[in-house]
Amino acid sequence: MSDSHPSDNAPLIAVIEDEEHLAQGLIFNLQAEGYRTHHEADGDAALEYLLRPDEAIAAVVLDCMLPGTDGFEIVRTLRKAQRFTPVLMLTARSRPEEVLEGIDAGADDYLPKPFDLSILLIRIKSLLRRTAWHRSQTSGFAETESPRRPSEPAGPASEYAFNHRTIRFDELELVAPNRTTQLTVMEADLLRYLTDREGQIVSRKEILEQVWRVHEDTDTRAIDNFIVRLRRYIEDDPAHPQHLLTVRGVGYRFLANP
Amino acid sequence: MNITRRRGTIAFFITLGVLLVGLAVTLNIGWVVLNERTVALAVFGIILFALLIAGVVLNTVFLVREVRRNERQDSFLNAVTHELKTPIASIRLYLETLQRRPVDEAQRQQFYANMLADSDRLLATVEQVLKAGQLGQRQRQQSRTLIDLEPLIIDCIAITLQRHHLSPDSIVFEPVAGAVHLRVMGIAEDLRIAVLNLLDNAVKYSPEGVHVHCSLSITQYTWATLSITDTGLGLPPNQHKRIFRRFYRVPGRSMVRIKGTGLGLFLVRNIARQHGGNAVATSPGPNQGTTITLTLPLASPASATEPSSASIKKGQQEGVEERA
Numbered sequence: 405m406s407d408s409h410p411s412d413n414a415p416l417i418a419v420i421e422d423e424e425h426l427a428q429g430l431i432f433n434l435q436a437e438g439y440r441t442h443h444e445a446d447g448d449a450a451l452e453y454l455l456r457p458d459e460a461i462a463a464v465v466l467d468c469m470l471p472g473t474d475g476f477e478i479v480r481t482l483r484k485a486q487r488f489t490p491v492l493m494l495t496a497r498s499r500p501e502e503v504l505e506g507i508d509a510g511a512d513d514y515l516p517k518p519f520d521l522s523i524l525l526i527r528i529k530s531l532l533r534r535t536a537w538h539r540s541q542t543s544g545f546a547e548t549e550s551p552r553r554p555s556e557p558a559g560p561a562s563e564y565a566f567n568h569r570t571i572r573f574d575e576l577e578l579v580a581p582n583r584t585t586q587l588t589v590m591e592a593d594l595l596r597y598l599t600d601r602e603g604q605i606v607s608r609k610e611i612l613e614q615v616w617r618v619h620e621d622t623d624t625r626a627i628d629n630f631i632v633r634l635r636r637y638i639e640d641d642p643a644h645p646q647h648l649l650t651v652r653g654v655g656y657r658f659l660a661n662p
Numbered sequence: 663m664n665i666t667r668r669r670g671t672i673a674f675f676i677t678l679g680v681l682l683v684g685l686a687v688t689l690n691i692g693w694v695v696l697n698e699r700t701v702a703l704a705v706f707g708i709i710l711f712a713l714l715i716a717g718v719v720l721n722t723v724f725l726v727r728e729v730r731r732n733e734r735q736d737s738f739l740n741a742v743t744h745e746l747k748t749p750i751a752s753i754r755l756y757l758e759t760l761q762r763r764p765v766d767e768a769q770r771q772q773f774y775a776n777m778l779a780d781s782d783r784l785l786a787t788v789e790q791v792l793k794a795g796q797l798g799q800r801q802r803q804q805s806r807t808l809i810d811l812e813p814l815i816i817d818c819i820a821i822t823l824q825r826h827h828l829s830p831d832s833i834v835f836e837p838v839a840g841a842v843h844l845r846v847m848g849i850a851e852d853l854r855i856a857v858l859n860l861l862d863n864a865v866k867y868s869p870e871g872v873h874v875h876c877s878l879s880i881t882q883y884t885w886a887t888l889s890i891t892d893t894g895l896g897l898p899p900n901q902h903k904r905i906f907r908r909f910y911r912v913p914g915r916s917m918v919r920i921k922g923t924g925l926g927l928f929l930v931r932n933i934a935r936q937h938g939g940n941a942v943a944t945s946p947g948p949n950q951g952t953t954i955t956l957t958l959p960l961a962s963p964a965s966a967t968e969p970s971s972a973s974i975k976k977g978q979q980e981g982v983e984e985r986a
Binding site: 423426428432436518519 | 920
């Protein structure tokens with residue numbers, strides 16, 4: 405709806421928010437930070453815009469409750485269409501189930517409303533950094549001072565290989581024998597957390613708090629769907645997992661060599 | 663996800679109820695057949711079984727109602743959470759922006775205006791929720807005054823136009839024929855809330871453009887009738903009554919787009935009833951607009967022709983009663 409150009413090669417951030425005042429405030433701040441912005445207030449129009457093949461969108465700030473297609477559906481559709489633009493969801497509902505629904509749909513990060521401006525800007529910056537790593541890696545530059553060859557075992561958590569599969573954390577890719585899956589930042593973060601603790605039991609609560617920064621006192625099972633999806637990526641037979649195991653009543657355990 | 667689970671719960675309770683009743687009836691008949699001779703016992707047994715059956719039926723009805731009520735309360739909480747948090751998020755965002763960045767004067771004024779509008783919205787939601795809480799309790803004794811409906815409605819229309827940034831011709835007001843003042847005994851603040859809610863709904867549920875027609879008339883000599891007709895989303899026939907329930911929101915995709923707490927019409931109807939009147943909804947069908955009719959008993963003709971201070975003080979009784 406409204407475009408502006410602080411600088412033509414600045415990262416473009418799509419603001420999908422139907423509350424006019426919030427959108428205005430967000431756009432003002434993003435532009436002040438030097439980003440270009442594009443605003444959509446309607447879910448259907450937003451989806452249409454985000455799916456346009458020629459738009460080089462660096463990140464999306466997405467509200468959950470939108471007229472037309474809602475935020476969750478937008479992310480789901482984007483991911484289904486193989487679009488892995490980083491998505492930061494804003495939600496007025498902050499119950500863990502709802503946060504996880506967003507992450508499960510394929511969002512990379514979330515912030516509950518009302519949010520802290522500085523935190524929002526930091527989160528956006530970090531999402532952009534992840535994609536920047538990806539670009540610099542594919543164009544031959546490593547993010548650290550010492551360039552690595554791709555096959556060389558890297559420092560902590562740049563790549564992780566098991567069961568003929570390789571997780572490339574910086575590229576947000578999971579390379580399997582027959583296909584390469586694009587991961588969202590959240591999926592990559594969870595996989596990294598699990599692989600770093602290979603063989604250990606990781607509780608649901610721990611995952612919620614450490615990986616997704618959701619604080620919840622009661623035991624929630626909302627995370628289970630997410631695990632089911634990860635199994636589809638990393639298991640030969642997702643119905644009978646060998647690597648990502650459920651530990652009854654506690655949480656999960658990742659095994660590289662079962 | 664949640665809704666299908668709840669449907670399942672309701673279906674379960676209904677099935678359980680029906681099965682238990684069936685079982686009880688079968689047992690009852692069997693028992694009577696087997697024990698034909700002992701008449702006294704049979705009669706006693708039949709009464710006992712009838713009680714049991716009634717108990718089971720009541721229990722089922724109660725459970726189903728409770729599940730429905732929970733469902734509405736949940737969606738209400740969600741809606742209120744959204745309605746409260748969004749303006750707070752916006753105000754906070756602007757405050758933080760003003761705090762950390764140089765903002766030019768025009769922009770600053772715009773931010774202030776936005777924050778003011780957001781605080782109004784916040785206040786409106788808070789007031790609606792508080793009002794609904796009050797109405798849930800027993801009626802308060804509050805002094806009623808003689809209220810001239812026409813200026814009140816014109817005032818409400820002006821507020822609505824301003825609130826939604828509408829052109830004056832999008833809400834047309836047709837006053838009562840002749841130079842008559844329609845006056846009712848009531849609480850001005852409450853009537854204002856009712857009329858504002860009705861107008862707000864008419865605007866909100868007309869996403870394709872606002873064409874609202876308000877007309878004030880006298881029906882059956884003793885009633886003042888305010889009809890507010892929009893050309894918006896309309897209602898399916900089975901929703902005409904339900905929309906007045908507390909927390910109720912019409913299901914469906916087009917309705918989900920529009921935000922609300924499900925309290926507005928509940929307030930309207932309760933206010934109308936406290937004034938001895940009523941509110942009803944009619945609609946030719948989905949996408950064909952809605953008419954909400956608010957009827958209120960007119961104050962006595964004596965006070966309607968000359969609004970003296972005496973008649974205002976008389977105040978506690980309803981207009982119709984005075985007339986009789």
